[in-house]
Amino acid sequence: xxxxVVGSLAFDSVETPFGVVENALGGSATFFSYAASYFTSxxxxxxxxxxxxxEHRTLLESRDIDTSGLKTEPGGKTFRWKGKYEGxxxxxxxxxxxxxxxxxxxxxxxxxFTDSPYIFLANGSPLTQLKVLExxxxxxxxxxxxxxxxxETQPNExxxxxxxxxxxxxxxxxxxxxxxxxxxxxxxxxxxxLGPRFVIIKKGEHGAMFMSREETFxxxxxxxxxxxxxxxxxxxxAGGFMGYLAATGRTDIQAxxxxxxxGTVVASFLVEDFSLRRFLRADRSDIDRRLETxxxxxxx
Amino acid sequence: xxxxVVGSLAFDSVETPFGVVENALGGSATFFSYAASYFTSxxxxxxxxxxxxxEHRTLLESRDIDTSGLKTEPGGKTFRWKGKYEGxxxxxxxxxxxxxxxxxxxxxxxxxFTDSPYIFLANGSPLTQLKVLExxxxxxxxxxxxxxxxxETQPNExxxxxxxxxxxxxxxxxxxxxxxxxxxxxxxxxxxxLGPRFVIIKKGEHGAMFMSREETFxxxxxxxxxxxxxxxxxxxxAGGFMGYLAATGRTDIQAxxxxxxxGTVVASFLVEDFSLRRFLRADRSDIDRRLETxxxxxxx
Numbered sequence: 001x002x003x004x005v006v007g008s009l010a011f012d013s014v015e016t017p018f019g020v021v022e023n024a025l026g027g028s029a030t031f032f033s034y035a036a037s038y039f040t041s042x043x044x045x046x047x048x049x050x051x052x053x054x055e056h057r058t059l060l061e062s063r064d065i066d067t068s069g070l071k072t073e074p075g076g077k078t079f080r081w082k083g084k085y086e087g088x089x090x091x092x093x094x095x096x097x098x099x100x101x102x103x104x105x106x107x108x109x110x111x112x113f114t115d116s117p118y119i120f121l122a123n124g125s126p127l128t129q130l131k132v133l134e135x136x137x138x139x140x141x142x143x144x145x146x147x148x149x150x151x152e153t154q155p156n157e158x159x160x161x162x163x164x165x166x167x168x169x170x171x172x173x174x175x176x177x178x179x180x181x182x183x184x185x186x187x188x189x190x191x192x193x194l195g196p197r198f199v200i201i202k203k204g205e206h207g208a209m210f211m212s213r214e215e216t217f218x219x220x221x222x223x224x225x226x227x228x229x230x231x232x233x234x235x236x237x238a239g240g241f242m243g244y245l246a247a248t249g250r251t252d253i254q255a256x257x258x259x260x261x262x263g264t265v266v267a268s269f270l271v272e273d274f275s276l277r278r279f280l281r282a283d284r285s286d287i288d289r290r291l292e293t294x295x296x297x298x299x300x
Numbered sequence: 301x302x303x304x305v306v307g308s309l310a311f312d313s314v315e316t317p318f319g320v321v322e323n324a325l326g327g328s329a330t331f332f333s334y335a336a337s338y339f340t341s342x343x344x345x346x347x348x349x350x351x352x353x354x355e356h357r358t359l360l361e362s363r364d365i366d367t368s369g370l371k372t373e374p375g376g377k378t379f380r381w382k383g384k385y386e387g388x389x390x391x392x393x394x395x396x397x398x399x400x401x402x403x404x405x406x407x408x409x410x411x412x413f414t415d416s417p418y419i420f421l422a423n424g425s426p427l428t429q430l431k432v433l434e435x436x437x438x439x440x441x442x443x444x445x446x447x448x449x450x451x452e453t454q455p456n457e458x459x460x461x462x463x464x465x466x467x468x469x470x471x472x473x474x475x476x477x478x479x480x481x482x483x484x485x486x487x488x489x490x491x492x493x494l495g496p497r498f499v500i501i502k503k504g505e506h507g508a509m510f511m512s513r514e515e516t517f518x519x520x521x522x523x524x525x526x527x528x529x530x531x532x533x534x535x536x537x538a539g540g541f542m543g544y545l546a547a548t549g550r551t552d553i554q555a556x557x558x559x560x561x562x563g564t565v566v567a568s569f570l571v572e573d574f575s576l577r578r579f580l581r582a583d584r585s586d587i588d589r590r591l592e593t594x595x596x597x598x599x600x
Binding site for chain 1: 317387388389482483484485486489503505506507509515516517518519520521523524525526527554557558560561595597598599600
């Protein structure tokens with residue numbers, strides 16, 4: 001079934017203990033789309049500037065990602081982010097942010113995308129995320145990402161959003177900030193009290209926890225010896241998760257579990273190199289093989 | 301098969317966001333023994349002072365823990381520790397340490413214990429741990445715990461120990477300190493290069509990772525909403541792990557996996573109350589039930 005993502009495309013400059021990359025293709029919608037493209041076709045809505053190279057668009061299209069909702073802002077510049085990771089690389093230090101055309105992004109969903117049943121609202125303002133929902137008429141499963149900035153600056157809009165989505169994806173620090181609970185099980189329960197049917201708390205190198213009212217599923221990170229660049233790991237996780245669900249058309253608990261495992265495994269590939277480089281060398285059979293390894297290393 | 305533990309018994313005073321406990325029964329050998337006693341009988345070697353109440357000894361004996369190797373030092377006082385946990389409670393702030401009789405502890409293994417095939421060397425100086433090994437003649441599986449203090453002050457003795465044991469249990473910070481590797485997969489591999497057949501890296505609220513040259517097993521923590529006091533969680537994990545192995549007499553990889561899962565589940569009970577209180581209300585069937593829940597929440 002069709003999967004729609006609305007989010008950012010960016011040029012990322014990243015420094016980690018393993019090297020440096022300048023102006024590489026990044027952004028939440030990019031990582032999400034590529035990850036999801038292992039499972040299904042993707043409809044992408046975003047905005048870039050005139051500096052966005054044609055080859056990036058071609059790359060996305062080669063993955064069966066429909067870029068007809070990717071607007072080029074005349075005279076505009078693409079979103080740029082510069083960051084640095086040190087030590088355990090669990091959190092990025094942001095060195096520079098230039099929102100550019102993404103700062104005034106008002107997503108318009110093309111008419112042919114408004115019937116998308118599976119929707120991922122990548123990190124963005126809750127107000128913008130709500131505007132997307134209004135344009136999507138045949139929603140089956142809507143999942144949103146958020147961040148500390150929105151928890152602080154748009155708490156009411158975020159609460160409104162939480163009543164209208166099926167799932168929320170956020171990291172451990174954000175879950176603690178949103179709920180005031182240090183313990184993640186308690187934090188997860190409080191998120192559920194705010195509306196969504198499920199919440200996924202991402203814990204960086206420690207993996208993720210899926211929680212609904214009925215079920216909890218802990219997904220440790222796939223053990224990776226060479227974490228080169230974690231940028232986009234969370235969005236790739238979400239892409240694997242939603243991609244699997246959209247491909248199967250399922251929204252039952254077993255599907256959520258398998259989707260969480262796929263998200264974990266897809267993200268484990270992404271972090272093994274800068275930008276999308278590791279994805280470019282990985283095909284679906286690599287992912288399925290690692291999924292089976294992951295299954296066996298969890299079994300006892 | 302017989303399981304021997306050599307380690308500390310202590311009076312713990314602990315403050316957490318959930319309350320305070322004063323002079324409660326604690327110490328690495330205590331937590332280990334009680335946890336292991338869910339699976340097998342235990343032989344305990346340690347030292348206490350004349351202030352150690354008879355009822356503590358009675359409690360241990362009621363669990364089929366042989367305390368004939370528990371020496372009472374005439375005129376001595378029992379080891380005391382005072383600590384505090386805040387925030388995510390992953391690390392204790394030590395407020396007071398009075399080693400007392402434990403400071404001059406030179407473990408003597410009673411003759412009837414020297415044939416123990418399964419041995420756990422709880423946290424102590426590597427020099428002392430080596431002395432225990434010399435006295436144990438029929439070792440089948442020896443696992444040791446260690447800490448930052450020994451990595452810093454007895455690095456050579458620790459390296460000697462690592463060549464002579466089967467498994468090492470340590471936490472993530474200690475693994476990083478011992479190996480100089482931030483990435484835990486790399487850190488684990490470097491520990492294996494130092495000699496042991498396997499290493500278990502404990503990650504507090506994030507669980508544990510078992511690693512041998514052939515296999516890796518990630519065991520996320522069982523999701524507990526009420527972490528009241530994490531004191532002794534690591535030793536309880538080791539107790540569940542070794543207790544299961546000793547009870548089954550196995551040392552194969554499948555047994556290590558199940559043992560890791562049992563260790564995780566046993567520790568998840570311990571942290572739900574202060575000192576040994578939660579253990580006092582849990583029997584083996586509670587542990588087995590939670591093991592099955594744990595198995596199902598990992599399966600996809």
